[in-house]
Structures are given as C-alpha cells and as structure tokens.
Amino acid sequence: MTGGPYERFSRSELILRDELAIDRTAMANERTLLSYVRTALALVAAGAASIKLVAGLAAELLGWALIGLAVVIAGLGVWRFRRVARHIAAIHRASGDQPR
Secondary structure, eight states: OOSOTTTTSOHHHHHHHHHHHHHHHHHHHHHHHHHHHHHHHHHHHHHHHHHHHSOSHHHHHHHHHHHHHHHHHHHHHHHHHHHHHHHHHHHHHHHTOOOO
C-alpha cells in the first residue's frame, strides 16, 4: 500500500465520510443534552424526596439545594448543546452545505 489507507476511496467518498462524521457529532451532541437532562431530573427527584420524606431542616435545605443544582445543570446542558450546535452549523456553512 503506497497511497495510504484511503487510496481505494474516491474524493467524493471522502466528502461523504466527512459529512457522516458531522452527522455523528450532531447526534452525540443530542445524546449529551439528554444526559444533562436525565441528571437534572434525577437531582430533582432526590431533592423532592429529601424534602417530602425526611424530617428536619437539614434535609429540607439539602432538597432545595439539589433542586437548585438541577436547574443549573439543565441550564449548563442547554448552553453547551447550543454552543456545539452553532459550531457544527459553522462547519456546514464553511463546506458550502446547508445544516439540517
């Protein structure tokens, strides 16, 4: 093999490969957002359980702190998702394609 591992592919196939890589990146970005949301929902459930099921001021404060942390984590997930989505759209524009 003298031309490297991609010598068997034409130039247009390499472009398709790159397009598919961008699509995989976009889907990974969506999965990451869903992970942030799942974590936030788990924290809300733990906070609500702490408030309702455990007696005492410390448990109530912990519950509200967990709910507040959940809001922060959900916001961070949305912020990160939008930032990466803008970056992916910029790559599409630079290559001359329209984002989906």
